[in-house]
Amino acid sequence: MKQKKAYKYRMYPTQEQAHILARTFGCCRYAYNWALRARTDAFFQRGERLYYNQLAVLLTDLKKQEETAWLSEVSSVPLQQALRHLDTAFRNFFEGRAEYPTFHKKHGVQAATYAANAFRWDGHSLTLARMDAPLDIHWSRPLPKGCQPTSVTISKDGADRYFVSIPVEEDIKHLPEVNKQVGLDLGLKSMVITSDGHTYGNPQFAASDEKKLAKAQRRHAKKKKGSQNRRKAQLKVARIHAKIADRRRDYQQKLSTEIIRENQVVCVERLHVKNMVQNHTLAKAISDVGWSEFVRQLAYKAEWYGRTLIKIDKWYPSSKRCFDCGHMLDSLTLDIRSWTCPECGVQHDRDLNAARNILAVGLTASACGEMVRPGRAKARTGTSP
Numbered sequence: 001m002k003q004k005k006a007y008k009y010r011m012y013p014t015q016e017q018a019h020i021l022a023r024t025f026g027c028c029r030y031a032y033n034w035a036l037r038a039r040t041d042a043f044f045q046r047g048e049r050l051y052y053n054q055l056a057v058l059l060t061d062l063k064k065q066e067e068t069a070w071l072s073e074v075s076s077v078p079l080q081q082a083l084r085h086l087d088t089a090f091r092n093f094f095e096g097r098a099e100y101p102t103f104h105k106k107h108g109v110q111a112a113t114y115a116a117n118a119f120r121w122d123g124h125s126l127t128l129a130r131m132d133a134p135l136d137i138h139w140s141r142p143l144p145k146g147c148q149p150t151s152v153t154i155s156k157d158g159a160d161r162y163f164v165s166i167p168v169e170e171d172i173k174h175l176p177e178v179n180k181q182v183g184l185d186l187g188l189k190s191m192v193i194t195s196d197g198h199t200y201g202n203p204q205f206a207a208s209d210e211k212k213l214a215k216a217q218r219r220h221a222k223k224k225k226g227s228q229n230r231r232k233a234q235l236k237v238a239r240i241h242a243k244i245a246d247r248r249r250d251y252q253q254k255l256s257t258e259i260i261r262e263n264q265v266v267c268v269e270r271l272h273v274k275n276m277v278q279n280h281t282l283a284k285a286i287s288d289v290g291w292s293e294f295v296r297q298l299a300y301k302a303e304w305y306g307r308t309l310i311k312i313d314k315w316y317p318s319s320k321r322c323f324d325c326g327h328m329l330d331s332l333t334l335d336i337r338s339w340t341c342p343e344c345g346v347q348h349d350r351d352l353n354a355a356r357n358i359l360a361v362g363l364t365a366s367a368c369g370e371m372v373r374p375g376r377a378k379a380r381t382g383t384s385p
């Protein structure tokens with residue numbers, strides 16, 4: 001079966017290319033935010049829904065207006081793609097998979113997607129519209145032979161690193177079936193606890209970098225606002241953040257692959273990360289762990305390899321229920337790491353007991369036909385994995 005997969009590479013633009021990209025990122029952000037505003041206003045003021053086709057026409061008008069004529073200085077394709085991304089964001093919102101779209105910010109990751117009519121790919125090199133020379137891409141792994149990219153996304157992160165992401169349709173063979181099922185709980189002491197008693201990762205594994213980060217942040221705060229030195233110090237902070245994020249992503253990739261390979265059925269809890277992050281004692285631990293990203297990886301790998309991922313709703317009492325006898329505690333505060341069941345006397349590790357309950361609920365729910373495997377709607381030109 002053909003599966004969507006994205007290949008992402010570091011790339012090093014020339015000064016001139018960086019300049020063109022900076023303009024393109026800015027115009028894409030403008031188009032996205034302008035369209036978001038237009039759609040929101042249309043709905044609240046007139047009860048109307050605006051879609052890509054109408055917005056694309058309005059965008060063309062916008063380019064003809066004097067004060068926004070600068071939008072024509074970049075390739076029109078990434079701007080249209082920005083409108084498509086907004087369509088996807090709205091579809092995800094209306095179908096209950098995501099929050100209402102928000103404005104893209106000037107600081108943070110910048111991106112522009114080029115559809116096939118806006119780049120040239122000769123099997124070896126990639127040249128974007130309005131550029132004379134191909135991009136200097138660091139091909140850390142080969143693209144699948146004979147692949148013909150239908151779009152490419154260029155991005156720049158907070159540490160000023162450039163990337164090119166190329167979605168590819170690839171034949172990924174399902175793995176042979178295995179007779180193993182597992183429940184996963186998000187831990188605070190460990191990143192993941194499985195129902196068969198394995199623990200993986202440490203949510204605080206950024207701790208060593210944290211010292212470095214704190215030091216860099218202190219330095220940054222001391223520099224004079226607007227000074228060149230402050231800009232440099234800020235970049236240093238961003239680089240440490242980027243390094244931490246890279247390491248976490250690598251680790252999550254390895255772990256999600258391992259869990260999907262070894263198990264036929266994987267049950268996880270659907271977490272409402274936003275609510276949890278409002279709880280500040282938990283906030284840092286949870287953002288360190290990156291649970292939702294991890295679950296996303298499990299979901300697409302399950303699809304690739306022919307496994308089943310079952311997401312159960314969070315209001316099942318996975319922590320408070322004794323796995324052995326079914327007794328339910330009235331409450332179990334987060335600081336309690338282990339407890340003894342007043343009914344049957346079994347001593348429980350909090351997270352392991354939860355993982356076992358998650359597996360039980362997941363298997364029951366799937367047997368009752370409640371199983372859901374929702375995926376996000378994909379942008380038409382794919383920004384998937």
Ligand SMILES: [Zn+2]
Pocket residue numbers: 322323324325326327341342343344345346
């Ligand atoms: Zn019990």
